Amino acid sequence: MVSIVIRFVRVVIVLAAASALGLGLFSLRKTPDRQPVEKLPPGVRVIEVHPEIQQMVVEAFGTVAPRNMVKVAAELAGRIEKMHPAFREGKKIEKDQAIIEIDRRTAILDRAAAEARVSRAEAELDYLTRDIENLSSDLVLAESNMDLTLKEVERLKALNQREFASKPVWTRRSSSTWRPGFRSRRPATAWPWPVH
Numbered sequence: 001m002v003s004i005v006i007r008f009v010r011v012v013i014v015l016a017a018a019s020a021l022g023l024g025l026f027s028l029r030k031t032p033d034r035q036p037v038e039k040l041p042p043g044v045r046v047i048e049v050h051p052e053i054q055q056m057v058v059e060a061f062g063t064v065a066p067r068n069m070v071k072v073a074a075e076l077a078g079r080i081e082k083m084h085p086a087f088r089e090g091k092k093i094e095k096d097q098a099i100i101e102i103d104r105r106t107a108i109l110d111r112a113a114a115e116a117r118v119s120r121a122e123a124e125l126d127y128l129t130r131d132i133e134n135l136s137s138d139l140v141l142a143e144s145n146m147d148l149t150l151k152e153v154e155r156l157k158a159l160n161q162r163e164f165a166s167k168p169v170w171t172r173r174s175s176s177t178w179r180p181g182f183r184s185r186r187p188a189t190a191w192p193w194p195v196h
Contacts, residue, residue, distance in 0.1 A: 078102040 082101040086093050093099060 072099065074100070074102060076102060076107055078106050 079102065080100055081103045082098075084093060084097060084099050087099050
């Protein structure tokens with residue numbers, strides 16, 4: 001117990017000495033002299049302004065969609081011969097300007113071949129037209145020949161009925177081909193052979 005009291009007394013002595021030292025230092029300090037505060041105007045930075053165009057860059061994530069979109073397609077296929085220098089991304093091309101020129105030699109050759117095919121088809125059409133005209137005149141001639149042949153047949157039938165003329169060879173029945181009860185299936189008015 002005596003040791004606890006001794007320790008307590010030591011702590012109290014140390015605290016008293018520290019407090020006395022602190023009060024001594026506080027009383028010895030010098031008070032600072034007051035200096036007047038100078039009021040300054042607020043700081044302003046002056047810039048001379050000139051009109052100019054500046055490009056504003058915005059960095060963002062997403063998909064960029066154009067306001068207007070134009071699909072460019074060639075009517076003819078071929079090798080590109082010349083391209084407008086402004087035909088690049090982000091460039092402008094004025095209205096009614098040629099963007100791409102295609103090699104014309106292929107189109108010229110195709111046109112010449114098509115014209116040759118048209119000429120050949122027209123010649124074939126003329127040939128077929130003349131052929132139709134010839135066949136029409138042949139038809140008229142054949143019809144007139146048929147009319148004459150029918151008149152000749154009628155005349156021969158009339159003579160045969162009056163027995164002024166002998167029967168034609170094709171109407172006679174020979175003993176080698178005639179069989180009893182056999183009838184020809186060909187009608188009597190049919191004319192199987194052409195008459196010249």
